[in-house]
Amino acid sequence: MAIAxxxxxxxxxxxxxxxxxxxxxxxxxxxxxxxxxxxxxxFFVIPLGSLFLTSLERPLGSGPSAGYESALRWQNxxxxxxxxxxxxxxxxxxxxxxxIVCLIISFPLAYFIAFRAGRWRNLLLVLIVAPFFCSFLxxxxxxKTILADDGFITTFANSLNLLPDDRxxxxxxxxxxxxxxxxxxxxxxxxxASLERIxxxxxxxxxxxxxxxxIGLQRVTIPLAMPGIVAGTLxxxxxxxxxxxxxxxxxxxxxxxxxxVIQTQFARDALPTAAALxxxxxxxxxxxxxxYIRRAGTEELL
Amino acid sequence: xxxxxEITPESAALLRGALQRRTVLAGAGGVALAAFLAxxxxxxxxxxxxxxxxxxxxxxATEKKLRWQNWPAYMDKEGGKGSTLTTFEKQNGVDVNYxxxxxxxxxxxxxxxxxxxxxxxxxxxxxxxxxxxxxKWIANGWxxxxxxxxxxxxxxxxxxxxxxxxxxxxxxxxxxxxGFAGIGINxxxxxxLTGKSEIKSIDELWDPKLKGRxxxxxxxxxxxxxxxxSQGKNIAEFTDADFQDALAVLKDKVDSGQVRQVTGxxxxxxLESGAIAASTAWSGDVDGNPDLxxxxxxxxxxxxxxxxxxxxxxSHKTNAxxxxxxxxxxxxxxxxxxxxxxxxxxxxxxKPTVQxxxxxxxxxxxxxxxxxxxxxxQIFKVLTAEENDNYTEQFNDVVGA
Numbered sequence: 107m108a109i110a111x112x113x114x115x116x117x118x119x120x121x122x123x124x125x126x127x128x129x130x131x132x133x134x135x136x137x138x139x140x141x142x143x144x145x146x147x148x149f150f151v152i153p154l155g156s157l158f159l160t161s162l163e164r165p166l167g168s169g170p171s172a173g174y175e176s177a178l179r180w181q182n183x184x185x186x187x188x189x190x191x192x193x194x195x196x197x198x199x200x201x202x203x204x205x206i207v208c209l210i211i212s213f214p215l216a217y218f219i220a221f222r223a224g225r226w227r228n229l230l231l232v233l234i235v236a237p238f239f240c241s242f243l244x245x246x247x248x249x250k251t252i253l254a255d256d257g258f259i260t261t262f263a264n265s266l267n268l269l270p271d272d273r274x275x276x277x278x279x280x281x282x283x284x285x286x287x288x289x290x291x292x293x294x295x296x297x298x299a300s301l302e303r304i305x306x307x308x309x310x311x312x313x314x315x316x317x318x319x320x321i322g323l324q325r326v327t328i329p330l331a332m333p334g335i336v337a338g339t340l341x342x343x344x345x346x347x348x349x350x351x352x353x354x355x356x357x358x359x360x361x362x363x364x365x366x367v368i369q370t371q372f373a374r375d376a377l378p379t380a381a382a383l384x385x386x387x388x389x390x391x392x393x394x395x396x397x398y399i400r401r402a403g404t405e406e407l408l
Numbered sequence: 409x410x411x412x413x414e415i416t417p418e419s420a421a422l423l424r425g426a427l428q429r430r431t432v433l434a435g436a437g438g439v440a441l442a443a444f445l446a447x448x449x450x451x452x453x454x455x456x457x458x459x460x461x462x463x464x465x466x467x468x469a470t471e472k473k474l475r476w477q478n479w480p481a482y483m484d485k486e487g488g489k490g491s492t493l494t495t496f497e498k499q500n501g502v503d504v505n506y507x508x509x510x511x512x513x514x515x516x517x518x519x520x521x522x523x524x525x526x527x528x529x530x531x532x533x534x535x536x537x538x539x540x541x542x543x544k545w546i547a548n549g550w551x552x553x554x555x556x557x558x559x560x561x562x563x564x565x566x567x568x569x570x571x572x573x574x575x576x577x578x579x580x581x582x583x584x585x586x587g588f589a590g591i592g593i594n595x596x597x598x599x600x601l602t603g604k605s606e607i608k609s610i611d612e613l614w615d616p617k618l619k620g621r622x623x624x625x626x627x628x629x630x631x632x633x634x635x636x637x638s639q640g641k642n643i644a645e646f647t648d649a650d651f652q653d654a655l656a657v658l659k660d661k662v663d664s665g666q667v668r669q670v671t672g673x674x675x676x677x678x679l680e681s682g683a684i685a686a687s688t689a690w691s692g693d694v695d696g697n698p699d700l701x702x703x704x705x706x707x708x709x710x711x712x713x714x715x716x717x718x719x720x721x722x723s724h725k726t727n728a729x730x731x732x733x734x735x736x737x738x739x740x741x742x743x744x745x746x747x748x749x750x751x752x753x754x755x756x757x758x759k760p761t762v763q764x765x766x767x768x769x770x771x772x773x774x775x776x777x778x779x780x781x782x783x784x785x786q787i788f789k790v791l792t793a794e795e796n797d798n799y800t801e802q803f804n805d806v807v808g809a
Contacts (some may be wrong), residue, residue, distance in 0.1 A: 142529065167794065168794055168797065168798070169793070169794055169796075169797020169798055169801070170795065170797050171793035171796065171797050172793070172794070172797075189805075250678075250683075251681070254681055254683050255621075255682075255683050256681075256683075269695055271620060271665070272620075273620060275668075275669045276620065276669055358665075358667075358668055358669050358670070359662050359667070359670055359671075359806075359808035360662070360663070360806050360808070362667065362808035366808065372518075373514050373515065373518060374514070374797075374801065374804065375799055376520075376801075378517050
């Protein structure tokens with residue numbers, strides 16, 4: 107996802123400033139944009155264009171080893187999507203589930219840090235970020251040990267007959283859990299940022315006007331935290347949909363997500379198939395995101 | 409609220425978030441980037457395979473260097489102090505930059521394919537690849553012909569390995585190590601689940617008591633080879649129908665959840681921890697751990713070889729050939745084995761040296777296999793590029809690797 111920080115038209119400090127001055131300042135702003143734009147052009151627009159052209163290439167033989175040539179073969183999209191529709195839907199299902207779980211866990215946590223943590227606030231924020239000091243591959247590997255079949259957690263859950271497969275690893279549960287774990291901070295931090303900005307007096311006012319705590323939360327806190335909720339869900343949902351590490355390490359062949367398919371197709375040189383899947387994924391995510399933002403009514407985020 | 413604030417907390421958080429997301433994705437980014445770079449300009453890939461590799465300028469005489477890329481656990485002490493590699497460096501005055509970054513034939517080849525196709529040097533003087541991938545390199549003109557005058561010891565090569573289909577007479581490649589794919593078990597867990605202390609056939613892997621506790625290798629030739637052999641087929645000359653029969657079995661076992669995962673080397677820690685009870689496994693991996701045991705199925709094991717190649721445009725070709733010659737010297741080959749590389753050496757004459765250094769090792773059939781042992785192993789047939797595409801895709805779709 108590109109949270110493009112669109113350059114706003116620079117606002118002159120005084121409305122009375124002479125027009126030339128405004129114009130010159132505008133030029134400076136655009137001049138300063140050059141490095142960023144160059145970066146975007148070279149490392150985003152051009153590769154994206156190349157990826158798009160690749161997605162339409164025509165095979166010269168019956169498989170990847172015969173090579174491909176430039177063409178406008180739109181069937182690449184229909185073929186790839188009809189073959190890997192299960193993995194496609196599964197990715198959105200897992201990512202959606204992970205996002206909801208993240209939100210349920212993060213809201214109380216962020217609320218606590220913002221309003222109740224007092225002098226522990228900074229420490230708690232550091233603790234949220236602390237896992238990033240270690241590579242997420244290593245952390246995901248660590249979960250393999252923690253959730254091992256003979257490990258404490260699995261044995262305990264089994265003793266309560268909670269697990270249909272008698273194990274956690276190599277099940278959808280483990281993959282969704284991994285997604286929740288790896289993307290939780292992306293939910294907590296934006297939520298915290300918008301909760302922390304809420305004036306506590308507004309919540310008090312709600313109570314003074316006889317709103318029960320639950321109503322106050324519904325009518326005052328949640329609407330004010332909406333920008334954080336939207337940002338957090340997007341930052342969680344989008345990367346989670348394309349993730350392939352959690353499925354690869356914690357899952358099984360039956361939990362394969364679209365990221366795994368794309369990776370495998372690239373590895374076997376079936377570049378058009380992989381490119382078509384990547385593009386479809388981007389397109390679907392964009393549609394989902396825009397629909398969601400329309401609904402949530404926070405266009406100012408983009 | 410603070411309207412005058414220029415950067416609102418949420419945009420700051422977004423920025424922070426985006427930054428961290430990038431950090432998080434950096435790990436996976438390596439793979440993604442490599443794949444992405446492969447995508448740019450990947451068109452026409454392989455469409456015009458040049459049959460002759462471009463030889464680079466050989467700087468061996470002036471630059472006493474050698475850049476060697478190998479698999480892990482393939483060199484005593486991984487080439488560190490006191491290893492055979494330091495002996496080679498001392499004897500020949502060549503400074504070797506030895507790394508072990510190859511962990512998968514396809515992934516590694518993808519990482520240098522762009523250079524090879526554009527006739528740019530890869531930076532490596534020796535790479536080590538499994539038979540079928542070595543064959544692909546040779547067919548595509550990515551490997552240089554060896555100057556056998558620099559490698560007189562090549563005569564020590566195990567006779568069965570000389571006339572291989574992908575490189576008749578070994579003009580481009582020399583074996584580094586060979587091994588087998590069979591069945592590995594965690595003795596304790598396997599006994600607890602099945603009550604047996606050894607496993608004799610692939611079919612026993614499909615025992616319902618082992619449901620969700622077995623894995624198979626993601627190397628198509630090993631997994632499909634073992635299953636086809638268990639169905640009484642000869643993997644040196646199987647038919648498409650044989651492949652489909654075996655694939656149907658695998659699909660059934662994956663879909664039913666019998667097979668927990670399909671992995672490369674990743675099966676080993678799982679087998680050691682007991683998360684899985686049994687797995688199709690490579691001989692040298694399991695050897696040496698008392699908790700594990702490795703078996704040749706009654707229907708036989710697959711026999712594969714990893715080969716040294718000199719990539720096109722390598723700039724230290726003579727030095728590379730000197731190194732090959734060094735390791736084909738029976739004494740050096742023996743010291744390598746005694747140093748802990750417990751695979752099948754391509755130099756049978758190394759046995760006396762190993763005998764002297766470690767008598768137990770010399771008896772190990774996984775290092776010095778007898779004719780009888782070898783007769784129960786099979787080499788996967790050479791696939792055409794088209795067959796390889798076709799079978800790999802079908803296999804991938806079943807195992808979801």
